[in-house]
Amino acid sequence: MRIMKNILTLLLSATACLVSCKKNNSETPDDVYPSVFSARHRKITSYVKVYTKSGELTDQKILSKYLEKDYEDFFRESPGLMKAEPDTIIYLSADSLKIVLDGHSSLSNIGPSNTIKPSQIFKIRKDGDYLFYSDSKYLPLLSSVADSVINKGVERFFKHKPFKLEQPPIFGMPYGSVYYYPYVAFKSGDELKFPFISLKLSQSRTVSGFISKSEVGITINNEFNESMLGTLQVGDTLAVQTSELIFERK
Numbered sequence: 001m002r003i004m005k006n007i008l009t010l011l012l013s014a015t016a017c018l019v020s021c022k023k024n025n026s027e028t029p030d031d032v033y034p035s036v037f038s039a040r041h042r043k044i045t046s047y048v049k050v051y052t053k054s055g056e057l058t059d060q061k062i063l064s065k066y067l068e069k070d071y072e073d074f075f076r077e078s079p080g081l082m083k084a085e086p087d088t089i090i091y092l093s094a095d096s097l098k099i100v101l102d103g104h105s106s107l108s109n110i111g112p113s114n115t116i117k118p119s120q121i122f123k124i125r126k127d128g129d130y131l132f133y134s135d136s137k138y139l140p141l142l143s144s145v146a147d148s149v150i151n152k153g154v155e156r157f158f159k160h161k162p163f164k165l166e167q168p169p170i171f172g173m174p175y176g177s178v179y180y181y182p183y184v185a186f187k188s189g190d191e192l193k194f195p196f197i198s199l200k201l202s203q204s205r206t207v208s209g210f211i212s213k214s215e216v217g218i219t220i221n222n223e224f225n226e227s228m229l230g231t232l233q234v235g236d237t238l239a240v241q242t243s244e245l246i247f248e249r250k
Contacts, residue, residue, distance in 0.1 A: 038089075084106040087101050152203065160222050194244065199217060203215070
């Protein structure tokens with residue numbers, strides 16, 4: 001009887017251990033809701049790189065002359081940390097979250113993100129390591145992008161492509177379309193990172209003896225698609241800098 005009792009005790013202990021191990025292995029911080037992340041800083045992750053059809057420009061004098069007017073208000077001269085406003089992201093469930101913005105939000109003041117409302121709920125769509133936050137109104141769409149970015153072909157340098165939303169005719173006007181982008185992020189431990197790229201595309205074309213020049217720039221929550229550099233034409237100059245907006249779990 002004592003032997004049977006000891007065996008039963010061992011079996012119960014083993015079962016309890018298995019249940020406990022399974023529970024510990026399956027539980028992650030994200031399984032507990034609400035889960036809160038707070039903006040910590042924006043990290044400039046690269047120097048500005050400039051490309052033409054011939055490849056990357058490396059002559060510092062040419063680079064300095066091309067970029068001198070942009071360093072103060074568009075690019076940053078070197079990698080480093082910048083202040084982030086105290087925005088908060090609250091995971092409400094496995095597939096929804098709320099973004100709570102400060103008055104001078106780091107998210108709302110960058111690129112097309114200015115459409116975020118002060119306290120807005122988003123849907124989450126996962127694709128591998130990436131998380132896509134989308135306004136449920138336009139799922140899986142979100143922020144419109146300036147026509148000039150589309151017309152000049154800047155979007156081809158975005159890794160995560162825009163979605164196209166057809167607009168119905170209004171007051172007899174014909175159908176149109178608007179391009180939208182989801183917010184892109186990925187997790188790394190207790191950090192939530194929003195990748196950003198700052199792009200400036202300058203184009204010079206000669207048509208019938210006349211020179212036509214144009215320039216378009218954007219900072220957007222996306223990643224750089226380096227594989228498209230081969231599409232640059234004679235007269236094109238593309239400047240690129242990458243950064244991350246980093247949130248930390250509270």
